[in-house]
Amino acid sequence: MPIDVLSSKVAAEPSQKEAELHKKNEMQLPNKDLRLVKIESNKEGNLQSSDPATATKSGKPKIKGVSLTELFTPEQIKEHIISLRQWVGQSKAKAEKNQAMERSMSENSCQLCAVEKLTFEPPPIYCTPCGARIKRNAMFYTVGTGDTRHYFCIPCYNEARGDTIEAEGSMFSKSRLEKKKNDEETEEWWVQCDKCEAWQHQICALFNGRRNDSEQAEYTCPNCYVEEVEKGERKPLPQSAVLGAKDLPRTILSDHIEQRLFRRLKHERQERARHLGKSIDEVPGAEALVVRVVSSVDKKLEVKQRFLEIFQEENYPTEFPYKSKVILLFQKIEGVEVCLFGMYVQEFGSECQFPNQRRVYLSYLDSVKYFRPEIKTVTGEALRTFVYHEILIGYLDYCKKRGFTSCYIWACPPLKGEDYILYCHPEIQKTPKSDKLREWYLSMLRKAAKESIVVGLTNLSDHFFVSTGECKAKGAAEDMINQLQQEEDGRKQQKKGKTKNTLTKRALKAAGHTDLGCNASKDALLMHKLGETISPMKEDFIMVHLQHACTHCCILMVSGNRWVCNQCKNFQLCDMCYEAEQRLENRDRHPVNSRDMHDLYPIEINDVPADTKDKDEIVESEFFDTRQAFLSLCQGNHYQYDTLRRAKHSSMMVLYHLHNPTAPAFVTTCNVCYHDIETGQGWRCEICPEFDVCNTCYQRDGGIDHQHKLTNKPSNADRDAQSQEARQIRVIQLRKMLDLLVHASQCRFPHCQYPNCRKVKGLFRHGIQCKTRVSGGCVLCKKMWYLLQLHARACKESECHVPRCRDLKEHLKRLQQQSESRRRAAVMEMMRQRAAELQAIDD
Template identity: 70%
Template structure:
């Protein structure tokens, strides 16, 4: 199936764009006008190559590096790839791949240097060949062969009256995708902010609004909204079975995309996947949001700096995220969680990025997210910024919340649930080993002493295992605590750490960011005056009611 332009002008625009730099709209070096039968008649280039799909080692799951050596064995249905370490580690004459044993002798040593060449399509009118990507031709396997007419022949047929262009209303684009309350909210905010940014840029340059370039043709759509459930891993669930910990958490998975019409073609520039755990979801996931995937390509037009000094594409993408946080806050969600780590290769939303676009390091990605959050804080969309470790693993000041893994939000694909499951398995394995070695009592005494030294008082069964898990998990997360960003959309109680999404909260005007809920305020009033806020102080601060 080929993309049919709405008009001759659109067809010419597409042809001209194939000879431009896709990032900056500048003309590429000219090619010879002489006819080259081996070249694409649209872009005038011969072979287009693309990076092949990522390749992974079947036994260990590690990605095999580009141009790196590996071993491969092809069966009738499957291509089995094995990295060098796994091949060398395998003893004997066989290798286990997905539960099956294969002879090592059948594996051939190869190099991951293959290139994927773009396919071609032949015009049935002029018999010329074009790259499918240049022709906007999608080679879907239909039962009936799809006829293809190139853009040159399309223009000629329209001129001769042999073809009547479809009305503009018949050519569907990104704006024709279904609208939602979320997409409308983000779009409305984005267009308003872009207008203000363009006005500021015009003032800075001393020109009128119409004389400065603007980011036109943008469309935001929620292209997927699916009900899903994340199941709790068995060992973790076993640890908290006495607490009636949920076996699963239902959530709404949404995909939000940004499109821009560039040279007559709708281009997807930005995408994010989010997990929304609503009011019907059980604690600790209730009213939480997880930003699970975020990706973009550097194709936004115009490729200029915004009035704020940042790239215009950064300004646009930040506004989409802030608009989403604003929407979540209005709907009663209490917090948003972002794991700010660069995606693994092959783990992106987009298949690949432009060569000029470098992958952000953890530090740069974190700073990119924090810059967005600072903007949202100025607008009072975000009320507090912290991280997973500071909020759940340590107690400071007058916090009375229990340090327990059962309070950690349990998200699909997040870092800590998988690590915690491995740690619980390790703890159980240690206990089994102790029983076999008949040294369990001595080691249990050592473990209990370590927990007592850390300030834990409840050392019974599951409580002891929970404490050990939090201790191990905290040691793992602490070195990268800043990567686990926690955004507060509502105020959290400084005593019990619960979020106050409605009703009254109580604030101390003398202490910075001290708020408590109605329940904790009632408990505070029953204490003796010397035990009230602030703790460990002879004076008492008055708490004032604040309506949310």
């Protein structure tokens, strides 16, 4: 057991504010030897009894569900401990090394996993100027804190001449920079049992450091808990004591995917049982699966200015509205709901302009290899693959029924050391190469095609850059590419000027460009370059047709008639192309260059909705707003998925965050000490709606010198603060808070009656005058800064009046651009390598 312990139980958990503000990459334990940090007071969702009779012998409040093991039976506890010591997810060598420590356990070892020191994976650090990842044990320079912290690799530092260095438009004196080595380690947090005083890792104990009162909560370790249950001194808590994945809001989409998944799993299990000659109860099946949409918000894709300049004569849209959604799959494994699979999708509906109208983009997909049972289906594929495929097919089916025409999928595996959604993957899980990943998607799409959910497959290159079938623009794209290629190949031999210009014009004319101006030239050259770039890996850019495409104009048909040829398998025309076809000479009609004419028959398109309106409500989640936001949450709090034990704890904490959307409530701020007041705690003036006093100040000052009577707020003990209603109330409170922020920023009435308007204005004034500020620990400044950040993430107004909104949006945009730039640079390098490999094969 660690020495010099000042209290009987501590939990090294980052502060609530740090988690909320995503300022986590730099968090370190203040005392590595003791591995101790005080539990921060959590202000949301605690189940606490106010009856003194329920107080524990330790004098600490009894909070239900501070450890998830309180919901376990003794048998589940024993199963959990056995699982901990198997080290699922680690390589065989590491697992055997940890298992060997069980034979030499000491008082300094965790009493659950039998290992003493375990360290987290260090969060990645990226150089601000160049975006390169700073390698482990490499030197670097840094300046600033939190969201305004910048990192500089040694090459960028040396390249910056003089005494200053630039980062994101700001200049920093080199003398201010701190030189560090990327070798810091963060040890896993510990927690001590209040009964036997044994120590365990918080992760092993499934301890939630955020579910505590302003005082430290009592914690009973699993071993003592089992003893108490077996003696009849206590009972396991009901499953409803801690909200899980099933308690997350259901949507039409999640129900559609989930119901299809369960139906298909039942059928697969029946087929497997029939194949083995057994009853369905004799073969294992996937149990306790939950699908939920945890984020569904409206966003806008802004078109970059350079792109607009090239296509300015085509009146190209400046922005495209879309809906961003996050879909997660949970499975209860050994009593704990584990997040196994997640995907980000972007839906560009019927209200969006071309070329994105009615298109869906599968943005990111990620999974961890803990699915149970680890068996194969009757067709030989892994059952987990079957499940993940069914989720995707269910989503495509839902999109098709809503009227979307196509889905884009880029089969691009993550780069080495990178994560898409879930932070830190198990060592036993291999990252597939592009060809394997592409085949994984195509296998799924072939299944969807059998159900007529998918009606066609192609790729971006063939669809947009190469004409196929009997397209009336046949040869135009090829001629353009050939001409431009000749120009490129012969550039060194040709004279500059006239010859070059002539070739460019011929290529443009071949492509159907009558305007041979500068912008048209840029347009064609850009498209050529784009086609040239993706050509070596064109098969990875999958385009899925959910509706039928016209063979001539390639438009995806959503209304009118589809004219089909019964003699040719994949020939179909839209109404416009059919009318054009009828005006042609017989020899030019379908089939071209044939003496025979094939009749075309109309099929009315009546199953595609007129619009793609989403019937589901908006689902907001600060942490899932972008994949980078979720990764930041996981990296800063060390919510890792590299072992099953960590995946259990990380998923438990993710569910806690989802059920407890953080919102500092101004209406529950003490007017004396300015600290937040627990829900259901404190005293309120019956006359003044903005005057609240916490219990501490009320008891210390004997009622406070206030002219009106203060009334004790209703106790929280009689209601379940973790209920779904309470979660919804907190979401509504957050929205009201953001509305209040916008109102107060524009309000010019000194005696405005809008609830809490004057209080927010006071915070605005405080922010201007305060000398302490956030960096100095000012509570009011932290509160205001947090709210401003929340507002900026959701704000869609270009001319917003909320203070610092524009600056914060620019900062958030820069962070996103940095992430995109890093990925783009790495992908371009990958493309270059792929092209070189293909060239070597050809040679």
